[in-house]
Amino acid sequence: MSVSAFAVILLSAINVISARVIQESLDIPKAYPPMNGINKVYYISKAKFVSYTEASKWCSQNGGGYPAEIDTAEELGLIEKYASSTNLRRIFIAGTDAKKDGVFFSQRTGAFIHIFNWVNREPNNYGGVEDCLELNGSKEGRVNDTPCNRASISHNVLCEFDVVQEEIPEIPEILEIPEILEIAQ
Numbered sequence: 001m002s003v004s005a006f007a008v009i010l011l012s013a014i015n016v017i018s019a020r021v022i023q024e025s026l027d028i029p030k031a032y033p034p035m036n037g038i039n040k041v042y043y044i045s046k047a048k049f050v051s052y053t054e055a056s057k058w059c060s061q062n063g064g065g066y067p068a069e070i071d072t073a074e075e076l077g078l079i080e081k082y083a084s085s086t087n088l089r090r091i092f093i094a095g096t097d098a099k100k101d102g103v104f105f106s107q108r109t110g111a112f113i114h115i116f117n118w119v120n121r122e123p124n125n126y127g128g129v130e131d132c133l134e135l136n137g138s139k140e141g142r143v144n145d146t147p148c149n150r151a152s153i154s155h156n157v158l159c160e161f162d163v164v165q166e167e168i169p170e171i172p173e174i175l176e177i178p179e180i181l182e183i184a185q
Ligand SMILES: *[C@@H]1O[C@H](CO)[C@@H](O)[C@H](O)[C@H]1NC(C)=O
Pocket: 089, 090, 119, 136, 137, 138, 139, 144
């Protein structure tokens, strides 16, 4: 086998390995079947959590994600659809207005979260303690403000995972290898 043929095989092996890493990290038995987005994969826990912090930990320990952050209307549409497919009524997503009622920020990045499709008459900050966000899968996946940690209320969590393409060496560089080897001989 020529060295360049070997290089091509090596290249495709690298491709296969990087694809497998992504696949395996999202093979999460304790989640609903994942949904693909644009350079994203979303997955919903089967487990329920009283505390947002615990839910967030679950995302990172199961698939390496984080509670979904609404960045665009398109993304909101996607995750609403995904939430609806489950009929779960309380599904945590990212966002807290603990600092200023009605103004939501990502717990992870501090980014302003401002694109919503609220359930009618929400957000209501019910009982003055609803500083987190959830989707209601029985209500077209629309958004409601909910307590971040209240013993009587448990939530599933919808996680977001960034699909990072590993850098593959460019073929022209690889094709130079035979020359280097010839010099060495
Ligand atoms: C979710 O929607 C269903 C159906 O409309 C409703 O009965 C339920 O109270 C909602 N749950 C929450 C937490 O708002």
